[in-house]
Amino acid sequence: MAADHLDNYIDAVSKALALSxxxxxxxxVRANLDVSLRLARLVDEFPLPDETEPASVYTA
Structure with a gap:
């Protein structure tokens, strides 16, 4: 995502959440958002076979 798009996103989200x-x-903020988006892209692009099932949830 280009820096100007990140700036527009930061402006929109800060306004929506009433954060200055x-x-x-x-x-x-821009650097952290850029890193988060790059990491999310890696997870999103990771191929999983159709038979993959979610991990079990254990509670104590």
């Missing part, structure tokens, strides 16, 4: 993002924070 100071200009000094924007580079760090």
């Amino acid at each position: 993002v100071e200009e000094a924070w924007r580079p760090a």
Whole structure:
């Protein structure tokens, strides 16, 4: 995602959540969002066979 798209996304989400993002924070917010999106893309692109089942959930 291009930096201008990330800036637009940050503006839209901060407005929707009524959060103020100071200009000094924007580079760090943009960098964290960029890393999160790259990691999510890796997970999304990982091929799984159709017979894969979700892991069991254990509770104590």
